[in-house]
Amino acid sequence: MSGSAKSESGSSTSKVVKNKKDETLKISIVHSAIITLVSVLIVLFVSNPDNQLVQGIYFYIFQLRTKFNANSFAVPQNSIQFANSNTANLSFDELRDSLCPISNVLKPKILNPERSNIILHDEEFLKQSVQKLSGAIRIPTEVYDNWPDVQEAPERWSKFQIFHDYLHDTFPLLHSHLKVDKVNTYGLVFTWEGSDATKKPIMLNAHQDVVPVPKETWEKWSFEPFSGDFNGKYIYGRGASDNKDVLIGLMETIELLIEDGFKPERSIILAFGFDEEASGVHGSFNIGKFLEERYGKNSMYAIVDEGGKVFKFKDKRFAFAGTREKGYFDGTIELLTPGGHSSMPPDHTSIGIMSEFVKWIEDDPFQPILTPANPFLTGLQCFAKYSNSPLIPKSVINDIILAQFNELSNFKTRKFVSMEKKLKYLAQTSQSVDIISGGEKSNALPEYVSVLINHRIAIEQTVEDITNNINNKLSTLCQKYDLGLIHLGNTIIEPTVKGYFNFTYHNTLEVSPLTPAFDAKWDIFSGNIRHLYEDLIYPEFYHADSNTDSKFVITTPTIMSGNTDTRNYWNLTDHIYRFTPGEMDLTLNNIHSIDEHLEFTSHLQLIQFFYNYILSVDEDKSE
Structure with missing residues (x-):
């Protein structure tokens, strides 16, 4: 190789090395800049997470990252128009004030001035109510998935006849005043005919069945699972809180109204399925068809079925009603x-x-x-x-x-x-x-x-x-x-x-239809909840001083993650409230599990709510 060739080769190699050094330096500078930027952002976000500029930068970077990440929070929010002519110019306070209006307290007409005191505080009434619910719990009405229809395997379902006999003997006044239809043998539909046929009936639901108790778990119960034991505060047993408390409470309520001389203008329907825990394929499915054939589509004023309860958070009570x-x-x-x-x-x-x-x-x-x-x-x-x-x-x-x-x-x-x-x-x-x-x-x-x-x-x-x-x-x-x-x-x-x-x-x-919230029917529903807790149960708290405007029970819509018998009643009304009246401790989570139990004061609150709600709905002239 000639000297000039060697010189050119050396020069070329030198340029390559220099270019690589320059490239490495550039990469190093970029990496350092990125690390510095990320460090600054982390410090900013940790030290001042509420700053809108910091949040915006974080949000933008996160959105860029999620373009390449399937596990993203950047899900299209299909039904949100984040700014429109109605909200674009509103202040934060105005936007907040537009949310979650509070219904007025609603006090129904008084049939018996002593009734609320008897339901909520009378020891003899408490004793009789405990006996009625305890007797219902003692009849095991377990159902399993995929059972054949009643006509195909009548022996599996025969326990419900025993339960029907118990209800007949325990609530003679109801059975003598209300019409009883048995749908698919064991579905119960009680109808108290109102005097005004132009008013849509109110429909109140419960289910007779309970989830099974595995034999292997019986020894872990504080009381036998079908004993219906009451320890002075809690009543124990399968069905105590899901859902025989509601069923018995509704029947108790109707008998109290009969005793107090109530004559409804609006018909009242009690609908009790018998396989809700197995998707209602034999019970509420047939009850829904039965009622639709009798009354037609959109024929009910409203439906109340099992669902959310009342919870206390510090000094506020929230009633959660499932609307979807x-x-x-x-x-x-x-x-x-x-x-x-x-x-x-x-x-x-x-x-x-x-x-x-x-x-x-x-x-x-x-x-x-x-x-x-x-x-x-x-x-x-x-x-x-x-x-x-x-x-x-x-x-x-x-x-x-x-x-x-x-x-x-x-x-x-x-x-x-x-x-x-x-x-x-x-x-x-x-x-x-x-x-x-x-x-x-x-x-x-x-x-x-x-x-x-x-x-x-x-x-x-x-x-x-x-x-x-x-x-x-x-x-x-x-x-x-x-x-x-x-x-x-x-x-x-x-x-x-x-x-x-x-x-x-x-x-x-599919997902259920959405029940409207904050309309006239909602006001009747939530107004009665306020009356129950603010006037009848905790008046010393809600009316203890002049600053009562800041003390109120908030009834709020929520979603049900599980499904109820209402899945078969969507055609009957747009207004379905999934709500079980009564307070519940947030630490209790024993439905479907060992030691299922219910604080009995919650059951008494349930009776009082339905007593008042039926009266208020009967007074409503809207439809």
Whole structure:
């Protein structure tokens, strides 16, 4: 090589080295700048999290990041128009004041001046009421999933005749004054005919059945699960709080009204299903059809069924009434593959592939969505507006208030909700892998494996959203493992010699319609709740001083994550209140579990509420 060539080669190498050094220096400078910027943002956010500029920068960066992240809070808020002509120019105080109005106290006409004192404070009345509910608990009315209809297996359902006989003997006055229809043998519909046929009936519901008590758990109970024992404060037993307390309380209420000489103008209907805990397929399903045939669609004034209760948070009481229910979806996914000896397995057996699917489902949950279509948002705003409870951090209260008006506030509210286990599934679709089965033998390849995934569908989503999510994941696995896919008998991907997925579902329910809140019927409903607690139960608190304007019971809409018998009554009215009158301790969570019990004062409050509410509804001239 000549000297000049060597010189050119050395010069070229020198340039490459210099360029690499320059490039490394640039990268180092960029990295340092990024680290510095991130550090500054972290310090700013930690030291001053409520600063709107800091929040905006954080929100913008988070949104950029989530473009590449499936697990995002950046879910489209389809039904929110964050600023419009009605709200764009309002101040924060004006926006807050527009939310969650408080109904006036409503006092119904008085039939018997002593009645409320008897219900709430009379020892003899308490004793008789305990006996009635205790007797109902002592009759086991357990039901299981997927039972055949009454006509196909009458022996399974015969326990309900024993329960009917008990009700007949315990409430003779009711049975002699009200018409009784038995729907599908054991569904009970009691009708107290009103004098004004132009008024729509009020419908009050409960269910006769209870969830089973596993024999293995009996020894863990403080009292036998069907004893109906009362210890002076609590009554114990399966059904004490779900739902024989409401059923017995309604029947007690009707007998008290009869005793007090009440003559209704508006008809009163009591509807008691007998398999609510098994989706109501034999009970409320047939009762709904029966009532629709008799009265027609949209024929009821309103329906009250089991649901939220009254809770105290520091010095405020909130009555939570469910005005909407989440949807329901059970999906079964089966995987069928060739068998063989375990000594010569494929790289991935059907169980291994299904495990990958299950992990994917759990690693990719649905994300929270919060719009005005979800009454949980309304309830959360009511709580933020009126409560001083530490359950909601002060740093997020204003964002909750603004969640339907401002995109950043909505984002922060969803983030807060997603971090609270008891709240997150009120704003998002849940998915729970509940049943899995597969494999027969230790030395045989599994030819069949299946999983059942339960979903409770968020308000802004549909059954189709759930099926699309599952189908998309299954399709990806089919491509990866050369498998087929059949969906409800329809071939999506042709089965192969390696096998196929079979995706089916039978138990589905779309999200319920939304009950209007803060209208005239709501005012009657919530006004009676205020009267019960402010005037009759705690007058010494609510009327102890002149500053009574700041002391009131707040009735707020909320969402039901589970479904009630009302799933079969949607055609009967737009106004369905899922509410169980009575106070409940937040620390108690024993429904469907060991030592189910009810503080009996709550049962007495239930009777008093329905007594007053029936009178108020009867006075309403609107329809």
